[in-house]
Amino acid sequence: MKIAPPGGRANSWEDVADLSTAFGLTLDPWQELVLQCAMAERADGRWTASRVGLSVPRQNGKSQLIVSRALAGSLLFGEKTVIVSAHQQDTARETFMKFMELIEANPALEARLSGGSIRTGIMNAFNREQIKFANGSVVKFKARSAPGGRGFSCDALFLDEAQILSARAWASINSTMSARPNPQVWLLGTPPTPEDDGDVFARARDSAMDGSSTRSAYLEWSADPADDPALEETRAKANPAWNSRINHDVVQGEYETYSPEQFARERLGIWDEDVLDVFAGAWPRCKGEPPTVPPVRLAVACDPDQSQGAILASAVDEDGIVHVRPLRYERGTGWLVEAAAELARELGTPVVVDGGGPAASLVPDLNAAGVPLRTLKTSEFLDACAEFHQLVMTQRLRHADYAELNDAVRVAVKRPVQDRWAWGRRKSAGDISLLEAATLATWDALHPLKTKTPTVHRWPATAGR
Structure with a gap:
């Protein structure tokens, strides 16, 4: 994603890149692209982008970019x-040390101090690191x-x-910079x-994306x-320094040990508001042929208003892959008790219900109909949600591309429970009652x-109806 404010009459990005190159800090193409969006100037000489946002996974070279732009600010732009x-x-000290490495490797740069x-x-x-140049x-x-904004x-x-x-x-930081004639603020992160206090970064991102900020660059x-x-190819898309700075073995280790959400966020740069889109994106990769393996398990669910009901069955094959298959999905819940009772008798298996969900109100009628319940x-339901999510993300679950179940996955969101x-x-x-039943x-x-x-070792005749 690349967003840059309009109205630039000149651009100093090449000056920044050339200065860095002169002192042995050669920028990557992606870093130069950031500078192109950030360093445009208006006719009055002020930056077109008073705020620059950058979201990129770790270890791609944000620190080198900061050093390059800060050096140019001191030596080229009179900051x-x-x-x-x-x-x-x-x-902060890590960036200071990168700056020091550049100075120590360049006597001509040291002479500018x-x-x-x-010395x-x-x-x-520590806590007082600074670099002072001869020009003040x-x-x-x-x-x-x-x-701490006062400083x-x-x-x-x-x-x-x-x-x-x-x-x-x-x-506090913004108030202290308001008197500066041509300030530029960069927000760089992941x-x-x-657990992070990320509202400011998120709002900066949103205002650039929706166009409400006319002086923001965002990449x-x-x-x-x-x-x-x-x-x-997925990992390379999210990591612009994939072929230069990133250790591929380390990334593979992250993939094997991080949760899917953590890997999506930390290494693939996907924001949490899109994390369930990651789940929805993984869902099509779980598409498979309808199962034939027993045993069959049953679950019922309905929406909060009981305007839609669902019965879904599952099975586990010899490789431990779970197969899910909708059996009935209809308006209302008046049909649900009788249908669940019929299927439970046919398959010889209990029916699972979330005891804290909307379908719990049907438990007395299910008991009266002789349906064995779990x-x-x-x-347990929280465990079930987490396990179902993990199975999809690791492709240990199969579905036969049922449209209504696909729709439930597409629209689902999470709600926090402690x-x-x-x-x-x-x-x-x-409605996500089919997703709940699948869970x-x-x-x-x-x-x-x-x-x-005994469990009947076949799928019911109503399967997929």
């Missing part, structure tokens, strides 16, 4: 105070803190780890985790949620209760 900030001082040497131009004390420009490296008055500000930037710190490298995370507790989650029936953009039936197939009634 007297440049600040590089991160959530933690350790991260205050006093002409590292006089560099302060290396200074680059400071600072950690952010809740009340951020500067001409160019680079906010690394922008996914951890509180609204309070952001407001998609925020649920993002990410995979499409529908892309297969196991493929190298009613899941809330904790520090866990379940399918959000009311917040989803459509329940899958859980029963993988964690069956012992029953004295």
